[in-house]
Every structure is written in C-alpha cells, then in structure tokens.
Amino acid sequence: MRFLQGRGFSSLRHGESGRSLTRRQLRAVVAAMRLLVEEDVARGVPDTHDAWCAVCQHMRPARGSVGYGHLRLCNRCAIRYEVSLMTGRWGETRRLVLAPATVPK
Secondary structure (H helix, E strand, O other): OHHHOOOOOHHHHEOOOOOEOOHHHHHHHHHHHHHHHHHHHHOOOOOOOEEEOOOOOOEEEOOOOEEEOOEEEOHHHHHHHHHHHHHOOHHHHHHHHOOOOOOOO
C-alpha cells in the first residue's frame, strides 16, 4: 500500500453510499491496474510514449493508461475512477467522467 500513501487514495476507501473497500480490495484494484502496465510492456509499448489524461490534464506514461469510451485516463486517475465506482462515490465518479477531454496543441 506504500504506492497509495500520501496520494489521496485512503480517503477514497469510503463511499457516499456507505460502501467501503477493505485494504485488501483496494490492493486488488491497484494490482489489476499494475497488470495493465505489465501487459503494455509485454506488448512493446515504449516507456517513452505518453498519453494525454483527460482527468488530470497532463501527459502521462501511455503504459497502463486506460480508455473509457472517448476518454483516456492515466493509470493513477483510472485507479481513482474504478475505486469511485466501487464505493459509490458518485460525485467523484461524475467529476472524473465529465472531465474535459481536451488535448494540448
């Protein structure tokens, strides 16, 4: 869980609907997202490739980024999105989904 410490993830464990994730469940989400990075490495995605994250509005490593419809989220924002769905944090989920999907010129 060191990956999550100091990054604002601990507050995501408890949802608006009263649903909470255990540390084990949260670790499972992070592990699944790390698998996406490993799969991209195995497919040969170069570590020099970046992708625009529609949520944090930054260029982030393409490895492990996730497409949600017309949006691409960096691995960290995708974790936040998945956890928000699981805990019923609808305000957070809505904010992430409705994030402006602009690409820098």
